[in-house]
Each structure stands twice: as C-alpha cells, then as structure tokens.
Amino acid sequence: MKKLNNYIGGDFINPFSDKYIENVNPSTGKIFSLIADSDENDVNLAVEAAKAAFPEWSCKGVEFRSKWLLKLANYIEENIEKFAQAETQDNGKPISLSRSMDIPRAVQNLSFFATAILHDKDEAYHTSTHVLNYTLRQPLGVVGCISPWNLPLYLFTWKIAPALASGNCVVAKPSELTPYTAYLLSEACQAIDFPAGVLNIVHGYGQKTGAAIVAHNDTKAISFTGGTQTGKTIASVAAPMFKKLSLELGGKNATVIFADADLEEATQTAVKAAFTNQGQICLCGSRILVENKIYEKFKTKFVEKVKQLQLGDPLDETTQQGATVSQAHQEKVLSYIELAKHEGGIILTGGNKVTSENLPERCKDGFFIEPTVIEGLSAFCRTNQEEIFGAVTTLIPFENENEAIEFANCTPYGLSASVWTQNLPKAHRVASQLETGIVWINTWLLRDLRTPFGGAKQSGVGREGGYEALRFFTEEKNVCLKF
Structure with missing residues (x-):
C-alpha cells in the first residue's frame, strides 16, 4: 500500500515515529493509502530545511520565483486528470467537480500569484524638497500554511502560492483526511527540480503536526483555513508569540x-x-x-x-x-x-x-x-x-x-x-x-x-486573495531619506 511520506528539503522522508495513518476513500469506505503520522520532530526538520533555503530564495528576483511557480502550475495542468482522479478518490467529490473546479483552480492560484508579483509596486512619498519616504515589503522567512479537507489542492495552493511568491519558504500541512493531491504536488516539485527546502509538506494530525507548526519559534506567520474552534486554539498560541495570523474559518451563509x-x-x-x-x-x-x-x-x-x-x-x-x-x-x-x-x-x-x-x-x-x-x-x-x-x-x-x-x-x-x-x-x-x-x-x-477574501465575526481574521495575500506574507518597512 502506497505510503504518503513527508516532503522535506527536496526529499521524501519517513516520519520520525515510523507510524502511519490509514487514508480511507469515503466513497468506498476502504483504506487505499497510508499517511505519515508526523510530530514536532518532523516539523523541526522541515523548518530547518526552510531556513536553509530562505536566503537564496528570498534574494532572487521576482522573475526567478515567478518562473518556478509557473513551472509548477504547468506541471499540474499537464497532469490534470491524474490530480482530478486523486482528489475524487481522496475526498469523495464527483470527478466532474474535481476536473472542472478543484484542479483548474489550483493551477490558477499558482499562475495568478506567479504573475501578480511581476506587477506589484511600492509606495513612495516625496514629502518636501529634500525628503523622500518609500516602503519596502520584505518576506518574513519561514511561514506555516495549514489547509482543510473540503477543497484540498484548491485551498492548499491558495495559501502556499502567495507565500512562495512573496519570497518566503513554507512548511505546509494538508488535512490528514485528504492528503493525496498535496503528496502529488510534492512529487511535482521533485519532477521539475523545484528548489529544495523552499516548499516542505508535512503530513499528520492537526493536534500534533499542525500544533507544532503553529508553536514553532521560527514560523513567522500562520495561514489557516478550517473550523472556528481550531482557529481559536491557533490564535491562543500564535498571538502571544506575535505571529502574523490569517484565519479563514466557518460560515453559516x-x-x-x-x-x-x-x-x-x-x-x-x-x-x-x-x-x-x-x-x-x-x-x-x-x-x-x-x-x-x-x-x-x-x-x-x-x-x-x-x-x-x-x-x-x-x-x-x-x-x-x-x-x-x-x-x-x-x-x-x-x-x-x-x-x-x-x-x-x-x-x-x-x-x-x-x-x-x-x-x-x-x-x-x-x-x-x-x-x-x-x-x-x-x-x-x-x-x-x-x-x-x-x-x-x-x-x-x-x-x-x-x-x-x-x-x-x-x-x-x-x-x-x-x-x-x-x-x-x-x-x-x-x-x-x-x-x-x-x-x-x-x-x-x-x-x-x-479581490479580498475572508469573513467577519467568527468567520475569521484577515483577508486572503490578491495583494492582500502578498502583503500578509511580507513585513512592511518605511524608509525615510533626507538628501
């Protein structure tokens, strides 16, 4: 039976625990793969890989990062049927929906942010004859992205694409209920020789793997989509550590x-x-x-x-x-x-x-x-x-x-x-x-x-999408020059 191992530093790595979670096809009720049951040891390894990759990835120009994200988008598009079949097997949704919405949207997410960074601009204010203020937006470093089970690859790429495009390196966790297309994405990274350590995918339960990503001292921001109660727990850990938080939570629309x-x-x-x-x-x-x-x-x-x-x-x-x-x-x-x-x-x-x-x-x-x-x-x-x-x-x-x-x-x-x-x-x-x-x-x-995407009240904190997402994954710095 296929084992979905972690993707860390460009390699597939068994979990430290050597334990696996059974992955069930919801339309048949049958186990069809095994998922790495990761813990803080695996997260620590992924964070170290991301930290090592960050200096080069962040210093390369936007054209460099855009090229790699477009290569990843093209790989998925060329293998859309493979990804669609995997999404349906993993999630139970109709194949027509996986093929027409989920996987094409994942391609769009990567392509959109890959090209958006080519057209971004910074603010500058000429405040007097000899004073110029301008704004730098610089990547944060290592960021954590945790995605849900309902739109697996669609929402996984919705988070990692702006994080990577902004120059960050990512430690990402897909839902343990629907990890298969995230695993295929890691295979895609290896197939195109995506820079090692820039994207790291760690599988496992939220209370172990997700919690370790949130609590790690070196993850500078957390982007999470999921239940409101889990969002409250994440905020209670991340807020005292002064991490940036984006929480897209429940709805009763x-x-x-x-x-x-x-x-x-x-x-x-x-x-x-x-x-x-x-x-x-x-x-x-x-x-x-x-x-x-x-x-x-x-x-x-x-x-x-x-x-x-x-x-x-x-x-x-x-x-x-x-x-x-x-x-x-x-x-x-x-x-x-x-x-x-x-x-x-x-x-x-x-x-x-x-x-x-x-x-x-x-x-x-x-x-x-x-x-x-x-x-x-x-x-x-x-x-x-x-x-x-x-x-x-x-x-x-x-x-x-x-x-x-x-x-x-x-x-x-x-x-x-x-x-x-x-x-x-x-x-x-x-x-x-x-x-x-x-x-x-x-x-x-x-x-x-x-357009900005997000909710009010208990539906979340912050906004995703467009320049809102790119700005979330950066730190703004004002530079004031007197000349």
Whole structure:
C-alpha cells in the first residue's frame, strides 16, 4: 500500500515515529493509502530545511520565483486528470467537480500569484524638497500554511502560492483526511527540480503536526483555513508569540431571495449554492431566506430540483452528489438532521443515510447522505445557528427587507451571502448592511482572484486573495531619506 511520506528539503522522508495513518476513500469506505503520522520532530526538520533555503530564495528576483511557480502550475495542468482522479478518490467529490473546479483552480492560484508579483509596486512619498519616504515589503522567512479537507489542492495552493511568491519558504500541512493531491504536488516539485527546502509538506494530525507548526519559534506567520474552534486554539498560541495570523474559518451563509428575483435562475443557483461538493464548502448557502410572497412557489421548484440531483459513484461522469468526506463527518451531519427534527423542522426531501442497496457495488460501504431540505425552523434555533457543513439546507420565510437583513445577520458567522433581486438600489442597500466579508448579487461563487477574501465575526481574521495575500506574507518597512 502506497505510503504518503513527508516532503522535506527536496526529499521524501519517513516520519520520525515510523507510524502511519490509514487514508480511507469515503466513497468506498476502504483504506487505499497510508499517511505519515508526523510530530514536532518532523516539523523541526522541515523548518530547518526552510531556513536553509530562505536566503537564496528570498534574494532572487521576482522573475526567478515567478518562473518556478509557473513551472509548477504547468506541471499540474499537464497532469490534470491524474490530480482530478486523486482528489475524487481522496475526498469523495464527483470527478466532474474535481476536473472542472478543484484542479483548474489550483493551477490558477499558482499562475495568478506567479504573475501578480511581476506587477506589484511600492509606495513612495516625496514629502518636501529634500525628503523622500518609500516602503519596502520584505518576506518574513519561514511561514506555516495549514489547509482543510473540503477543497484540498484548491485551498492548499491558495495559501502556499502567495507565500512562495512573496519570497518566503513554507512548511505546509494538508488535512490528514485528504492528503493525496498535496503528496502529488510534492512529487511535482521533485519532477521539475523545484528548489529544495523552499516548499516542505508535512503530513499528520492537526493536534500534533499542525500544533507544532503553529508553536514553532521560527514560523513567522500562520495561514489557516478550517473550523472556528481550531482557529481559536491557533490564535491562543500564535498571538502571544506575535505571529502574523490569517484565519479563514466557518460560515453559516444566507441566500436571500426577494419576490422580484428571477425565480428560475435564483432557484437553480440556490441548489448549487446549497449542495455543491455535498455542501462541504465554507461558502455554501445553508440558509435560504425567501420572501413570503413567493415562498411556496420557490419551495416547490427548489425541492423538485433537489430531488433531481444525481447521487452515486463519484467516478461516474453523471454524478452530481458524491460521498461525505468521512464516516465521522457523516455521523455529525446526520446528528444535525435529527436535531432539526427535535427543533420542529419538517424534512421536505432527503434526511437519510443512503443505504447500500441504493448504491453501486463499489460504493456500498461509502459515506453518502441524501441532499436534505428542511423547513419550519426558527431562524434562531441551533440548526440555523451552527455550522453543519454538509448536504443540509433550511428554508426560512421573511416578511420584508428589514427582517431579511435581521435573519441573515443573526448567526455568529459572517463569511458570505448572496442576494437575489432585480431592484438595483435594494441590492446595494441590503449588501451594505449584511455583516459578511463577501456578498454576491444575483450569482454565487463567482470569484475574481484579485479581490479580498475572508469573513467577519467568527468567520475569521484577515483577508486572503490578491495583494492582500502578498502583503500578509511580507513585513512592511518605511524608509525615510533626507538628501
């Protein structure tokens, strides 16, 4: 069985513990590889490799770093099918999604930051006849990047690309649930002779490997995407050490549909927003707020479209709903469906674990849940306040614009929202009052990589994307010259 070893200093290295974690394919329930069970010894080795590589990598010009990141992007693009198959095997998502979204976006991440650094600029202020102030942005040194399981390579590269482009060296940890494409990325680095020690990938559990990266005295910044509780733990360790922190955390996003919306487009997009990647995207619209005037009409159309979603083997090209990432997560999502029932919710469709007789033979032991739609719940109940992160969405009617804003803002999260209306002043008015980092109007998940990405309240600290990311991974220095 294939062992996914750590990639440190340009070489593949067994974990110090010589122990491995079983990696399960969520669509079959079967073990298919073994992951290095790393600890602080492995992290120390990776940090030392990064420190050794930093002087040369940081001193080379932006053209040098851009060239290497583009070579890495090109390698992934040339092997897109291999990466897509691995992502689906590891995560359980439909192959069509891995092929059309996850892996192409990883290529875009690397390419975007590789070229962005060629067009960056510094500020200069000629304050008087004999005084000039200018700003330098210099790399921090060794930085830690910790990514989640839901969009494995997509979010892994979203972090490491700006860190590397800015001149830092990286110690990165992918999720232990979905490490395979990060391992393939390390193989890609070796295949193209990527400078040794610049990118180091250490596998393992968050409480051991991730914690060691966060606590290491020589990691100058931590970029983390994952759960809010884990983010709080990371902040409690990193903040007293005065590390730079970027935390992209949970979401309980609202899709707000007014009576004057294009109902067909709003319904179709609301289905995608709720159930893409089995609802396992931090930006998914897990609460759908619908104006009372059209509530029943929308509900009928929405439930009908959800029932048409094709659930099955993720390797089947027609599959739209794959497996939940793990058995533990499947049980968590099912527990929230039971909670919703206890809170008075009515299951309009779904609500069950998919039984083996309704799955192809290869997937009979996989972790599948029916796409679930629930109504009849208060906007303030636990089901509508806590992040489920699965194929579950709720329908909530509202009377007017003020109530829609109140319901949308009533959770402790503030990552994103989407607003559906053909009234442009209303769209701007509502968008300005939503307590979120991102608002889409008459669309969802339409991303421009130049824009800042992040959330408000318990959805995170800081912003990723564009120059925000490049600046996070640098230290600003003002130079004042009198001449």
